[in-house]
Amino acid sequence: MKSKVIAIANQKGGVGKTTTAVNLGAALARRGERVLLVDADPQGNLTSSLGWPNADELDVTLATHLAAAIRDADFPPRAGVLSHAEGFDLMxxxxxxxxxxxxxxxxxxxEEAMRSWLDGIKGSYDRVLIDCMPSLGMLTVNALAAADSVLIPVQAQHLAAKGMTELVKTISRVQRKINPGLAIEGVLLTLYDVRTNLSKETEAKIREEYGPRLKVFKTKIPAATKIAEASAFGESVFVHDGRGKGAVAYEAFAEEVVARGKRERDTLRPAVAR
Structure with missing residues (x-):
């Protein structure tokens, strides 16, 4: 399986980017995939939510590798990689x-610093998930330049669809000028409350506006307390509440991601090999 790099991005905060990185990564690792999570946010929420709350004490982080890439310095690409108990790695x-x-x-x-570092390490993994910061600055552009695709988590609340417009424009600019191979993996609805009309109306609007040209995943991630609680214990929802609706949703989402990747590989496979 060729390594695939997925940037998880949305300039709006609080939409579940970090939660999705953790639980999608854990779900893929449970399926036997070799997974690397990359914390590309100076706030270090992904790092702390996986059980390393004192990230400022770490000697090597993503910043170390990007600084080396900027200076064109030789530095071991695997330096600083942390191994999580659930079977995936973290930068x-x-x-x-x-x-x-x-x-x-x-x-x-x-725009090339993150790609330069990832080129030296991604071959050790089946999938790399980059948790982007809530902005469209240089770190996010670096992630988009290094990625094969972008996953867009969108909160099922008011103005969510409107907030996607600028992100899609940025992705289009990166496609045209930096990374022509960049694709949009799809849109994932998060913090979905089946009891409210607002969630249902937001879903309908996003599927109507973006569905004809972008993949909008069938799975919706519920607004579940257990999903939020898991990060306080440095673990995924599968360990924290393995039978809960959050775990069921992220397992179903991982199934969609894997199935989508399989269809892509089948499409790209040369006819002579079929």
Missing amino acids: PANIDLAVTDIELVTAMCR
Whole structure:
């Protein structure tokens, strides 16, 4: 299986990017995939939610690798990788990444730093998931430049569809100017409350507006307390509440992601090999 890099992005905060990175990564690892999660947010929420709350004390983080790429310095790409008990790996982040974000603005080949590092490590994994910060700055552009596809979590609440417009424009610009192979993996509805008309109306609007040109996943991630609680214990929802509706939803979502990847591989397979 060829390694696939998926950036999880939305410039709006609180839409479940980090939660999706953790639980999709865990679900894929449970299926036997080799998975690397990359924390690309200076706040380090992914790092802390996986059980490393003192990220500022780590000697090597994503910032270290991006700084080396900016300076074209030789640095071991696997340095600093942390192994989680649930069978996947993490490249952590801390506040140092905020400085790197500023340095990227004036760096040569500034959009290429993350791709440069990932090219040296992604071959060890089946899937790499990049948890992007809630902005469309240089770190997010770096993630898009390094990715094969973008997963867009969208909160099933008011103005969610409107907030997607700028992100889709940014993705289009990256496709045209930096990474022509970048695709949109799909849109994932999160924090969905089946009891409210608002969630249902948001879903209908997104499927109507974006469904004809983008994949909108069938699975909807519920607004479930157990999903939020899991991060406080440094674990996925599968360990924290394995029979709950959150675990069921993320398992179903992983199934969709895997099935989508299989269809892509079948489509790309040369006719002579069929």
